[in-house]
Amino acid sequence: MQQTWVGGHQVPHPETATGLDHRKVLMWVFLGSECMFFGSLIATYLVYAGRSVVGPFPKEILDIPVTSVSTFVLLTSSLMMVLALAAISRGDVRGFRVWLLATALMGATFLGFQVFEFNHFVHQGLTPRTNLFGTTFFTLTGFHGAHVTVGVVWLLSLVGLSFRKGHVTQENSLKVELAGLYWHFVDIVWIVIFTLVYLIGVTTG
Amino acid sequence: MATIVQALRRPTSYTGWWSWVTTVDHKRIGILYGATAIIFLLLGGLEALIMRIQLARPDQTVVSPEVFNQLFTMHGTTMIFLAIMPLNAALFNFLVPLMIGAGDVAFPRLNAFSYWAFLGGGIILNLSWLLGGAPNAGWFGYANLTGTAFNPGHGIDWWVLGLQVLGIASLASAFNFIVTIINMRAPGMTLMRMPVFAWMTLVTSFIMIFAFPVITVALVELMFDRFLGTNFFVPSAGGDPLLWQHLFWIFGHPEVYILVLPPMGIISEVLPTFSRKPLFGYPVVVFSGIAIGFMGFGVWSHHMFTVGLGPVANSVFAITTMAIAIPTGVKIFNWIATMWGGSLNTKTALLFAVGFIFTFMMGGISGVMHSMASSDYQQQDTYFVVAHIHYVLFGGSLLALFAGAYYWFPKITGRLLHEGLGRLHFWLTIVALNVTFFPMHFLGLDGMPRRIYTYDPSMGWDLWNMVATIGAFMLAVSVLVFVFNLVTSLRRGERAGNDPWDGRTLEWTVPSPPPAHNFDTIPVVRSRDAFWEEKHRRAIAPVAGGSGRMDPGEEGGYRPGHDPRHSTIHMPSPSYLPVVVALGIVLAAYGLVYHLALAAVGGAIAVAGLYGWYMEPASEPEDTGQ
Ligand SMILES: [Cu+2]
Numbered sequence: 001m002q003q004t005w006v007g008g009h010q011v012p013h014p015e016t017a018t019g020l021d022h023r024k025v026l027m028w029v030f031l032g033s034e035c036m037f038f039g040s041l042i043a044t045y046l047v048y049a050g051r052s053v054v055g056p057f058p059k060e061i062l063d064i065p066v067t068s069v070s071t072f073v074l075l076t077s078s079l080m081m082v083l084a085l086a087a088i089s090r091g092d093v094r095g096f097r098v099w100l101l102a103t104a105l106m107g108a109t110f111l112g113f114q115v116f117e118f119n120h121f122v123h124q125g126l127t128p129r130t131n132l133f134g135t136t137f138f139t140l141t142g143f144h145g146a147h148v149t150v151g152v153v154w155l156l157s158l159v160g161l162s163f164r165k166g167h168v169t170q171e172n173s174l175k176v177e178l179a180g181l182y183w184h185f186v187d188i189v190w191i192v193i194f195t196l197v198y199l200i201g202v203t204t205g
Numbered sequence: 206m207a208t209i210v211q212a213l214r215r216p217t218s219y220t221g222w223w224s225w226v227t228t229v230d231h232k233r234i235g236i237l238y239g240a241t242a243i244i245f246l247l248l249g250g251l252e253a254l255i256m257r258i259q260l261a262r263p264d265q266t267v268v269s270p271e272v273f274n275q276l277f278t279m280h281g282t283t284m285i286f287l288a289i290m291p292l293n294a295a296l297f298n299f300l301v302p303l304m305i306g307a308g309d310v311a312f313p314r315l316n317a318f319s320y321w322a323f324l325g326g327g328i329i330l331n332l333s334w335l336l337g338g339a340p341n342a343g344w345f346g347y348a349n350l351t352g353t354a355f356n357p358g359h360g361i362d363w364w365v366l367g368l369q370v371l372g373i374a375s376l377a378s379a380f381n382f383i384v385t386i387i388n389m390r391a392p393g394m395t396l397m398r399m400p401v402f403a404w405m406t407l408v409t410s411f412i413m414i415f416a417f418p419v420i421t422v423a424l425v426e427l428m429f430d431r432f433l434g435t436n437f438f439v440p441s442a443g444g445d446p447l448l449w450q451h452l453f454w455i456f457g458h459p460e461v462y463i464l465v466l467p468p469m470g471i472i473s474e475v476l477p478t479f480s481r482k483p484l485f486g487y488p489v490v491v492f493s494g495i496a497i498g499f500m501g502f503g504v505w506s507h508h509m510f511t512v513g514l515g516p517v518a519n520s521v522f523a524i525t526t527m528a529i530a531i532p533t534g535v536k537i538f539n540w541i542a543t544m545w546g547g548s549l550n551t552k553t554a555l556l557f558a559v560g561f562i563f564t565f566m567m568g569g570i571s572g573v574m575h576s577m578a579s580s581d582y583q584q585q586d587t588y589f590v591v592a593h594i595h596y597v598l599f600g601g602s603l604l605a606l607f608a609g610a611y612y613w614f615p616k617i618t619g620r621l622l623h624e625g626l627g628r629l630h631f632w633l634t635i636v637a638l639n640v641t642f643f644p645m646h647f648l649g650l651d652g653m654p655r656r657i658y659t660y661d662p663s664m665g666w667d668l669w670n671m672v673a674t675i676g677a678f679m680l681a682v683s684v685l686v687f688v689f690n691l692v693t694s695l696r697r698g699e700r701a702g703n704d705p706w707d708g709r710t711l712e713w714t715v716p717s718p719p720p721a722h723n724f725d726t727i728p729v730v731r732s733r734d735a736f737w738e739e740k741h742r743r744a745i746a747p748v749a750g751g752s753g754r755m756d757p758g759e760e761g762g763y764r765p766g767h768d769p770r771h772s773t774i775h776m777p778s779p780s781y782l783p784v785v786v787a788l789g790i791v792l793a794a795y796g797l798v799y800h801l802a803l804a805a806v807g808g809a810i811a812v813a814g815l816y817g818w819y820m821e822p823a824s825e826p827e828d829t830g831q
Contacts, residue, residue: 022384052442053442
């Protein structure tokens with residue numbers, strides 16, 4: 001249940017100065033901070049773009065068609081997330097489970113593509129140690145993948161919790177909304193990475 | 206796992222030393238921050254004294270060059286991350302919920318976690334002395350001095366890991382205070398009625414959440430270079446050491462404001478109270494603080510004038526840096542105008558506040574001198590910069606923190622600090638500070654570089670180095686006087702009562718020390734300086750029952766049972782999980798250096814702790830069915 005603290009007293013309904021739940025404000029502030037985190041990683045990538053001393057270079061190794069597929073899957077998962085939140089908001093727990101599982105599954109598919117891609121690159125002779133491209137590429141996309149992984153675990157935990165009475169209900173759909181905010185953020189970051197590293201990256205590097 | 210969590214649930218004691226480990230009370234956490242920070246302050250001071258002994262005369266060999274490098278690195282890192290920041294955090298914790306009329310922070314367990322992670326980071330950094338040598342590349346850790354090729358020992362590893370853990374602690378704390386201040390203000394406490402200290406806490410927290418991720422990324426890159434063999438800062442592979450400087454100072458300059466804005470908030474509380482006048486130009490002071498927060502992100506390259514960014518970049522950063530002096534100057538004029546015509550109550554807190562204005566202004570002026578790129582070419586990496594930073598951080602931050610200590614010690618402990626010892630402390634500090642750091646301007650203009658472990662007698666630097674060392678010992682004495690005052694006043698100090706200074710802000714409406722739940726009823730705020738207004742209005746026209754709910758405090762500052770909804774007091778329960786998660790993170794950090802198995806164990810402990818945390822209700826539901 002929603003709990004909040006006012007004057008040291010637990011009261012059953014939120015009484016905040018803004019009317020927003022603490023956790024929601026926390027999530028927005030956290031995502032603001034994450035912007036600077038990914039911003040710094042992306043800046044590092046851009047600063048070093050085209051400055052590798054030895055190959056493989058992005059042009060030789062990045063596979064736009066394959067990554068376009070995984071990008072499509074990840075972006076579609078955001079739609080599933082929206083449907084999951086809509087379902088729980090109207091009290092449809094079963095629909096919620098279906099859509100949230102679909103979201104997690106698509107996230108996992110994206111991660112599968114990433115594992116495949118990393119593996120393929122290593123076989124092609126590109127590791128984080130090979131050159132600046134490898135160093136920055138694996139760090140940036142690796143941190144994004146780690147965020148997706150956390151998201152998938154979070155979503156699956158919510159599905160699991162929904163089987164325990166009173167944990168995920170219409171009244172506390174905020175739990176789902178918070179996971180959704182995080183999930184959409186991670187997707188948006190991927191749009192930036194895909195554009196800069198893949199679409200623009202292959203034309204320049 | 207769930208059964209383990211069940212079996213260990215849940216600490217119930219509110220007394221004894223274990224209760225301090227499991228506490229989630231913002232006031233106790235504030236005290237923990239303060240006590241720990243004072244210990245680190247003494248450690249950092251000791252490191253400074255050893256350096257001053259080594260430099261007192263030319264050609265000395267008190268410490269080796271290797272140890273000297275470790276001393277200045279640890280001195281800077283300790284004072285910034287383990288002394289001043291946590292002293293600020295101590296006041297955030299203790300005061301902000303009280304000032305805005307809240308029962309606690311928004312996330313009490315996250316708050317406890319912040320403290321334990323901070324302690325863990327401090328331990329990682331300081332144990333390095335015993336584990337093969339402390340870090341030695343300066344507090345800014347310039348690449349590629351930190352690369353494995355030039356720095357093969359573990360010192361830099363401890364520095365990276367310690368700072369990462371401290372970063373997690375700072376971020377968690379900043380998130381918490383932003384939500385607390387945005388969301389937990391009492392009815393009527395609009396943003397523009399908030400005490401300036403709460404405002405500066407908010408601004409500082411926002412700076413932290415935007416600046417810390419940048420240093421986190423820089424440290425991750427350095428960590429990958431050291432542990433995984435990546436090429437971020439390896440020039441032979443095309444890596445650029447300048448990238449480190451950019452990332453570090455994009456964090457590093459805002460960090461200066463993280464250290465200085467909360468002290469500015471303290472000054473903005475102390476001056477009005479002891480001048481018995483409202484703060485002059487409150488909105489301007491607040492907006493100046495916000496402006497400083499924004500502009501602080503646009504000046505970082507003034508630390509890099511001599512690396513060759515070119516005249517355009519140097520000019521731009523010179524101008525932005527000069528511009529940031531404007532809001533700072535505005536604040537100084539507002540403080541002076543606050544005292545102007547006031548009826549000054551010259552207690553120790555006010556003395557320190559006035560001392561702050563003068564010495565901080567001197568640090569600010571030498572800062573403007575650095576902002577002129579052409580002038581900076583002469584000053585870069587000399588003792589002139591050392592003088593500047595110490596006027597800002599000692600003459601600025603620490604003097605304000607001392608003012609805050611004399612002001613709020615009675616609220617925290619219920620007893621006043623000894624006034625005579627306080628005056629002795631003040632005069633010793635203000636003299637010693639100038640004897641120590643002013644001669645460093647001369648040394649710097651004479652060409653003495655920073656971070657050298659000794660110098661030749663023919664350089665002509667003997668006199669002022671000796672003077673600075675004498676000053677440093679006087680400073681040490683003054684700090685000991687302060688610690689003596691703290692310890693003796695804690696036991697024998699005069700009883701303070703709720704409101705010893707005729708305070709303006711809500712913390713003075715509750716008993717000293719405040720009860721665990723802070724306010725028996727939520728105060729209702731009708732104006733800025735609400736408590737003053739309340740007392741003042743009563744004095745003029747004593748209306749029975751007068752105020753709605755905020756109470757003037759003579760009878761204990763609250764009216765029990767006023768609001769029937771709050772007839773039972775129910776506090777967030779203590780929890781051991783914050784300590785468990787922090788412990789897991791610290792173990793994982795040690796594991797990264799020694800054995801990955803230990804890192805896995807630490808990670809597992811942290812994850813299990815987080816799981817338990819998520820499942821554990823914020824308070825044990827004794828009387829509700831939640
Ligand atoms: Cu700066």
